[in-house]
Amino acid sequence: MSQICDLVDLGRYPMDRPGSPAYQRMIADVRRDLEEDGCAVLPGFVHDQGTTHLVAEADQVAPMGHRSFTRTNAYFGTEDPNLPLDHPARQFYDRSNAFIPADNFGADSPLRRIYEFPHFMAFIRDALDEPQDRFFRYDDPLADVIINMVETGDGFPWHFDTNNFTVTLAIQNAEEGGQFEYAPMVRSPTNENYDAVARVLAGNNAQVRQLELQPGDLQIFRGRYSLHRVTPVRGARKRYVGIFSFAETANMCGSVERTRQLYGRVLPHHLERAGLRVDTLRD
Template sequence: MIQNEAHLINLDRYPIHRDCPERDAVLLQVRADLARDGCAVLKGFLTAEAIRALTAEAESVADKGHRSFSRTNAYFTTDNASLPEDDPRRQFFDRSNAFIPADNFAPDGPLRRVHDFDGFDRFIQECLQEENFYRYADPLADVIVNMAEEGNGFPWHFDTNNFTVTLAIQNATGGGSFEYAPMIRQGGENFAEVAQVLNGTSDKVTVLELEPGDLQLFRGRYSLHRVAPLTGDRRRYVAIFSYVEEPGMVGAPERTQQLYGRTLPIHHERAGQRVDSYLD
């Protein structure tokens, strides 16, 4: 086990734990990237030692991942026959993926220790420049690992939570690029542009090739995105930290069941408590 949390994060390059000109410069660059298209990547955020530790931890709980195979639209809703056939809400795609729920990661494990590192939340909040900023209160989803194998992927979708922070841990042998259409749902559903992304005619799609140790900040509530199908026999692991605008927010029961294979009482107690009216 890594004894010193400072060995997890590349603090020479990203001194998130102290106020200094180097930290200010990182903030300026991240903010500029987020303002441009809702996505910023901090290359080499983790140390090589941390990458090894997080990979080992993910491997140790891989059997806890919930695998699901279904057909879904970008909003995780059921079909509505009253809409036109070419409406994006009626476009369904194969989804094959696995998530290792948050309650499988120990408080003293490397994943939680990165999340709880002194200054981590404050740094993320200052990057996003959000006054209302809270950790996702979902006990199954505040910090999870996405696990994908050959043939898996995640079709086009919008996130339920407003801010997603991810750490690339291990790439598959091939495939798995992160593709997104920046901010196309900001200010409205914009079904026409969503339809173009889904049918492959949009010129607004950006493709990212993330490497192990990269930290990504992404506004997935507003940007349609997907993970391209994987190839090869090596699993892809990506840690996901989630933040929202209101305290106490958790996932909807239907979507939680889809993603994690189970729900908890809190998901039903807080069903319908959202701060916006976007489709999920």
């Protein structure tokens, strides 16, 4: 596979033709959806043949996934006894799933080929309406390109993302469950909005939306500000979702604690960048 067209439906999504009328219409549609609720979906971004390649890759690297079974809060933080018992940061839930780290996706990886295709990054940046000097690939050797793998009984409780811009690609659905649910733009860079977070955690679904993503669908999501989860799955078939991560600051990297939780290890790169963040939000 040497061409991006072997994976992406460029006729429907002409990210390789910036400035064309079709490209401008595509960007306008995505920006509208992001403005409305911080989430946009491009159905069939990867065509059926491309999805077949991605499923084969996911099956091959699945044994390298780091499976973890923990209790975590929405911020992937530790218990803080100084907070009230009903504070969102003190609400812990079971989390069980696996992440296949980025160092399993080399230069020949179809998933990495999409992420590193020059027009892909420019397209995502345009869709988010971000200036070039505030948009970067996530500088994390374990987390820039990953696959989230969910097996029967597993799920991912309510949480916020570490990085500002998350782009996901549905690769394979489970037989049952695995729905993506989110509460759009619950917090901002300067406001944790704990009251709204607490309402969602308590089961108030008035603000919660659910997506039924299909294999090949690309999702652009402001996950650092929108609380979200994946419901438990059932059946023998694994749920695979590729994750492409971007940030608005150069050299942004996952925290040591969170990286160890998700991938089972940290690298010197994470230790060197510990504490270097541009906002004061809980992780």
